[in-house]
Amino acid sequence: MHSTEQRLNHAIVEFYEKLSSWEHAVVRDKGISLSQVHAIELLGGHGAMRMKELASKIGVTTGTLTVQIDKMVKAQWVNRRPHESDRRSILVELTDKGRALFLEHDALHLQLTTDLTANMSAEERAVLLNLLTRMNHAF
The missing domain is CATH 1.20.5 (Single alpha-helices involved in coiled-coils or other helix-helix interfaces)
Structure with a gap:
């Protein structure tokens, strides 16, 4: 058992x-990789981020992220710009095209969540949210 x-x-x-x-x-x-979608999700949810911070949140090296960001700049999903107060840092932010991709993908996640929790009561959804939040904080 x-x-x-x-x-x-x-x-x-x-x-x-x-x-x-x-x-x-x-x-x-x-026409987008899973790691690129994860970057778009993070930028869409948190706004512009330093390359180092974004790499850390995705769990890749800055070198690996640089390759992905180069492709994403070429696809016009993100822009790079200098950080206002730290000249050594580069910020990455969504373009309008990237924001549209984020909103489309976020809507798919919301629909999946709605489908998965459709047979749960409001109380069960609240308990699930509490448990998932606690689990996420444990990371």
């Missing part, structure tokens, strides 16, 4: 795999 921790572990891994598969399917035909 599996312990609660083992069953919870398997449930989290299964959910991650299903969410990841859904995410790959969503971006597959958009």
